[in-house]
Amino acid sequence: MSLGEALSMLDAEERVTGRINYTLNIEAPAMLAGKILRSPLPHARIVRIDPGRAQRLTGVGAVLTRADFGPHTGYSGRYGRIFRDQTVLALDKVRFVGDPVAAVAASDEDTALEALSLIDIEYEELPAVFDESEALQPAAPLVHDPRPEQQPIFSKMIEDLPGGTNLCSHFKLRRGDIELGFHQADFVFEDTFRSPAAQHVPLEPHVTVAVYGRQKLTLWTSTQMPHAIRAQMAELLNLPLARVRVIVETLGGGFGSKGSLRLEPITAFLALKAQRPVKIILSREEEFVTVCKHPATICVKTGVMKDGTLVARQVNAYFNTGAYSDIGPVVARNGGSAMSGPYRIPHVWIDSRAVWTNIVPAGALRGFGVPQAVWAYESQMDMIAERLGFDPLEFRQKNLLRDHDVFATGEELTDIHFHDLLEQAAASIGWSPEDVRWLNRDRTRAKDKTRRRGKGVAMVIKATITPSTSAAALKLNEDGSLNVLTSSVECGQGAKTVLAQIAADAMHLPVSRVSVSDPDTDLTPYDQQTSSSRTTYSMGGAIREAASDLKRQLLDCAAEHLEVSVTDLIIEDAKVIVRGTPRRSLTYGEITRLSNQGNLFGRGAFTTRGGLDLQTGQGIGSVHWHQGAIGCEVEVDIETGKITILRLTPCVFAGRVVNLRLCELQLEGCAIFGLGQALFEEMSYGEHGQLLNPNLSDYNVPSFADIPPKINASALEHAGSEELHGIGETLLPPVMAAIGNAVYNAVGVRLQELPLTAEKLLREIHRQHSTNDFPLSRRARE
Amino acid sequence: MRASRSDADHGGTSAEAPPSGDELKGNSMKQIVKLKVNGVEDEKAVQTHHTLLEVLRSEYKLFGAREGCGIGMCGACTVLLDGQPMSSCILLAVLAQGKEITTIEGLSDPGKLHPIQQAFIDHNAFQCSYCTPGFILSTKSLLAENPNPTGEQVRSYLAGNLCRCGSYYKIEEAVLDAALRLRDQKGNR
Numbered sequence A: 001m002s003l004g005e006a007l008s009m010l011d012a013e014e015r016v017t018g019r020i021n022y023t024l025n026i027e028a029p030a031m032l033a034g035k036i037l038r039s040p041l042p043h044a045r046i047v048r049i050d051p052g053r054a055q056r057l058t059g060v061g062a063v064l065t066r067a068d069f070g071p072h073t074g075y076s077g078r079y080g081r082i083f084r085d086q087t088v089l090a091l092d093k094v095r096f097v098g099d100p101v102a103a104v105a106a107s108d109e110d111t112a113l114e115a116l117s118l119i120d121i122e123y124e125e126l127p128a129v130f131d132e133s134e135a136l137q138p139a140a141p142l143v144h145d146p147r148p149e150q151q152p153i154f155s156k157m158i159e160d161l162p163g164g165t166n167l168c169s170h171f172k173l174r175r176g177d178i179e180l181g182f183h184q185a186d187f188v189f190e191d192t193f194r195s196p197a198a199q200h201v202p203l204e205p206h207v208t209v210a211v212y213g214r215q216k217l218t219l220w221t222s223t224q225m226p227h228a229i230r231a232q233m234a235e236l237l238n239l240p241l242a243r244v245r246v247i248v249e250t251l252g253g254g255f256g257s258k259g260s261l262r263l264e265p266i267t268a269f270l271a272l273k274a275q276r277p278v279k280i281i282l283s284r285e286e287e288f289v290t291v292c293k294h295p296a297t298i299c300v301k302t303g304v305m306k307d308g309t310l311v312a313r314q315v316n317a318y319f320n321t322g323a324y325s326d327i328g329p330v331v332a333r334n335g336g337s338a339m340s341g342p343y344r345i346p347h348v349w350i351d352s353r354a355v356w357t358n359i360v361p362a363g364a365l366r367g368f369g370v371p372q373a374v375w376a377y378e379s380q381m382d383m384i385a386e387r388l389g390f391d392p393l394e395f396r397q398k399n400l401l402r403d404h405d406v407f408a409t410g411e412e413l414t415d416i417h418f419h420d421l422l423e424q425a426a427a428s429i430g431w432s433p434e435d436v437r438w439l440n441r442d443r444t445r446a447k448d449k450t451r452r453r454g455k456g457v458a459m460v461i462k463a464t465i466t467p468s469t470s471a472a473a474l475k476l477n478e479d480g481s482l483n484v485l486t487s488s489v490e491c492g493q494g495a496k497t498v499l500a501q502i503a504a505d506a507m508h509l510p511v512s513r514v515s516v517s518d519p520d521t522d523l524t525p526y527d528q529q530t531s532s533s534r535t536t537y538s539m540g541g542a543i544r545e546a547a548s549d550l551k552r553q554l555l556d557c558a559a560e561h562l563e564v565s566v567t568d569l570i571i572e573d574a575k576v577i578v579r580g581t582p583r584r585s586l587t588y589g590e591i592t593r594l595s596n597q598g599n600l601f602g603r604g605a606f607t608t609r610g611g612l613d614l615q616t617g618q619g620i621g622s623v624h625w626h627q628g629a630i631g632c633e634v635e636v637d638i639e640t641g642k643i644t645i646l647r648l649t650p651c652v653f654a655g656r657v658v659n660l661r662l663c664e665l666q667l668e669g670c671a672i673f674g675l676g677q678a679l680f681e682e683m684s685y686g687e688h689g690q691l692l693n694p695n696l697s698d699y700n701v702p703s704f705a706d707i708p709p710k711i712n713a714s715a716l717e718h719a720g721s722e723e724l725h726g727i728g729e730t731l732l733p734p735v736m737a738a739i740g741n742a743v744y745n746a747v748g749v750r751l752q753e754l755p756l757t758a759e760k761l762l763r764e765i766h767r768q769h770s771t772n773d774f775p776l777s778r779r780a781r782e
Numbered sequence B: 001m002r003a004s005r006s007d008a009d010h011g012g013t014s015a016e017a018p019p020s021g022d023e024l025k026g027n028s029m030k031q032i033v034k035l036k037v038n039g040v041e042d043e044k045a046v047q048t049h050h051t052l053l054e055v056l057r058s059e060y061k062l063f064g065a066r067e068g069c070g071i072g073m074c075g076a077c078t079v080l081l082d083g084q085p086m087s088s089c090i091l092l093a094v095l096a097q098g099k100e101i102t103t104i105e106g107l108s109d110p111g112k113l114h115p116i117q118q119a120f121i122d123h124n125a126f127q128c129s130y131c132t133p134g135f136i137l138s139t140k141s142l143l144a145e146n147p148n149p150t151g152e153q154v155r156s157y158l159a160g161n162l163c164r165c166g167s168y169y170k171i172e173e174a175v176l177d178a179a180l181r182l183r184d185q186k187g188n189r
Helices: A012-016 A052-056 A109-117 A178-184 A226-237 A264-274 A284-288 A328-337 A370-388 A392-399 A418-428 A495-507 A535-562 A588-594 A660-679 A735-747 A758-771 A777-781 B021-027 B052-058 B115-122 B132-145 B151-160 B168-188
Strands: A032-038 A044-050 A060-064 A100-106 A120-125 A167-175 A187-195 A207-213 A216-221 A244-247 A278-281 A296-304 A310-322 A347-356 A451-462 A468-476 A482-485 A514-516 A569-572 A575-578 A581-587 A600-608 A626-637 A643-655 A714-717 B030-037 B040-047 B078-081 B084-087 B100-102
Touching: A012 B115, A012 B132, A032 A109, A032 A264, A044 A100, A052 A060, A060 A109, A060 A264, A100 A109, A100 A264, A167 A328, A178 A296, A178 A310, A178 A347, A187 A370, A207 A264, A216 A226, A216 A264, A226 A244, A226 A264, A264 A278, A296 A370, A310 A328, A310 A370, A328 A347, A328 A370, A370 A392, A370 A451, A370 A735, A392 A418, A392 A451, A418 A451, A418 A626, A418 A643, A418 A714, A451 A735, A468 A535, A482 A495, A495 A514, A495 A535, A535 A569, A535 A575, A535 A581, A535 A588, A535 A600, A575 A588, A581 A588, A626 A735, A643 A660, A643 A735, A660 A714, A660 A735, A660 B168, A735 A758, B078 B132, B084 B132, B115 B132, B115 B168, B132 B151, B132 B168, B151 B168
Parallel strands: A032 A278, A216 A244, A310 A347, A482 A514, A643 A714, B030 B100
Antiparallel strands: A032 A100, A044 A120, A060 A100, A167 A347, A187 A296, A207 A216, A207 A278, A296 A310, A451 A626, A468 A482, A468 A600, A569 A575, A575 A581, A626 A643, B030 B040, B078 B084, B078 B100
16 A cells, blocks of 8 residues: 555656756746845945946846836835735835845846946945844834734734834733732742744755746746745736746755745846846855744743642743744744643743844744744753752653643644653653753763763644645546646655655555646645645645545446446446446546546645634644654763764654655654754854854754764554644754753753854853862863 | 945945946956866866856756855765766866766766665655755765775765755665665676
8 A cells, every 4th residue: 555655755766866857947048147136234224226337237137126116116016924024125224134125137147246236225224123132122223114014814813013113923822820820839930041043054045937928927936835926926916816827846945944935026026127037046145144043032931839730831932033024923923822832731821922123034944933932941841850859751741731631722632642752752762760960869970071971852742834725636547547736845855755645545546657746826726835744634635635526526437337326336456346246347547538528637625724812822723733752862072062962862743654764754854953953053143233154164054974873763653543744843843952951961051042052061061160069171181 | 324335245336436347248258178077078168267067057957966055065066076076166167177077967877877876766865855966976986985884984975965854864874775786786797
């Protein structure tokens, strides 16, 4: 059976021969190369732009500036998924170092770059604000004034707020009676944690090719959201949806960066103005100023009883969404709604805010607000365990959610597996209470005087976007083979292979008879987006629906031709068979030909329902909850502060695994992605808001040199379940806290701000040495 | 505060008149170079400031080498130069003259797969696969130098190729498997 088979990707041969097509390879006749001029200042009014010299340069097809937008042109140039706070190019002012100000399309990249250098711009610098806490001070400069207009479709999800502040959004969750909870608690602990801005670094940069002709815009673009791009581009260009076509080739990684509009508006308007196809490829340096992970400051206050029962939690979270909100308010909401963690807490009060500042806009990044949240609450779980002298494993077990518990959102949970996941994670690192620093009274265990080992665990509960909609169509051909028409984007997660397996399984066909399309909004049905670990579940669900529709048609048509009742027919091995009379049968191909319809089409849609109340955060937060636990063992060199990861053991609840090989790749990928954010990934800003490390020399991502010898990933299945859980993100969020907890058990140093660099750790080791008896390296050598 | 400036990154201030386009055009020079790519030698007129990667992609339409970082840090643009892995994004095309240039497209005959490629398929040693040609070419060079590497040697040799999707464990398995296949092949000959 195709479901559960550990297949290699169906397009593997194209991938290893270098022939697979990325948007990077797309070329159109007479195509121009586009380049973008960016702001050197974090916040400034644009006094004057003179593109004259650039326009006169030989080879320049179009120069785009703010003069191309506004009432006189018919194009507002304003867009944004939640707030219309972004513009194709800066109109009145620039809001961060890197904000696009002008763009050029020219015969080649060299000419386009020359042209950029000939554009003269005069700025009037304005005071800027970079930190999310400072941005909310009354005297802080306003990034957006007046407050940008909110998109009506988000009015039920994100509360509109008054202007005159940098507060972009404010998610509230209210459950129980928080004052009563803290009053009841024997102990109350309050701790603050911080995560920095980090990069997605898909190795393929953002690329867009725009062709405008016969009043139709065609875009080849590296996006995870073809239909959302189509809708927003249609709005920007005043075109009906049918006249915007978005085609997506396989992506060279996305990790959330390739959602929302990125290069599409600039490329399309250049193509419109030049009346020639235009292609823009971002350089790595430009990637860094396009979108990032939200820096976040999160204060967690937790009330706990003497016996270790959690009773209350209050959270104040600030997500720095940078100059433009993108999907930031939903990131803050998603991170916020999960901050009670996988624990039973009767009284919960959460305020999670997105804040505008003058740094690089932040958006979706694998985990979607939950990595920042888990870093805070799972670090604090260990801190509380130590203060009260508990084994951190037992402390968690005592409070973990079980089936039929009510979550902080008020919804009753089912299919909950946290106890099993924690047990698995702990067992796979060989956990024992002896590994807990504060329970282990024999400190002489360290075998090596300068290198210390420690173990830690962390857990995660994460929503998948709810409500959401996917649609699929199945086209059955006259030879009985099947085309799956879907707008799910292949970004390396193996969507096309997994969806082929689901379709083959539902239609009783071998995978070799199934082909899955690339997204093309002219041809493939609607899908909300390829994100939120939703494709296997949602698009898989739509395909199963479409298969039911198609099988119904096959049965009806076969019944007519075999002159039997539908109830006498069964489907097996790509055939419709009369029950008990195997010789009386019709193949799919025969039925398709007999139908006289050319093709048979099955249609299916899969919609989930839910949502949270604006004032209380109560409702359905997720159609089902993604669950995970991870164990970690580290070795810390106390002479250098260097952390070596010895073991990482991501354990996920998968419902039913469709393809174990691809599932393992996702789990290992999550663990390694998290390892980078835990140990070294951080976008560093200078005092004027300029990014200091926008390249892969100064900003490191994990290589073979950074990873543990092995990652023991495991996927927990629910026997007998057909429910598929997405697993593409779940195990990233807990990696940072698991490593932090392991480091604490190794050396007794707790860092509350990521990343856990050697420098920071060493400083803390030295600081502790000056205040207690921590054996420092020099003494150790004596 | 009031500041007037052109974008510093792109040079030129309003005080000094920028050179006209034609003057700038005069600065870019083309040179005829003899390049031997995947066994075929021919002459190309290339801009002297263009990298081998730019020339492979724009002149030869060989799309297997890809830019990831532009500064020789990620390995996605790896090609073999006389059998040695090189970042083609930081090598000027004119400097590749007289060398045997091998790209992923030249690793095996059309329709056939090199044992390394087959091992990468069998272990699904990739996710988005943007980095895969670079890893495979680096592996080719590793196994030419060391036909029987340990896991540690594989990791150390391939530490200059980045896989952001984190397929490293499957890559290591594939490389060790490919080494075995190549040794078997040699033994059988």
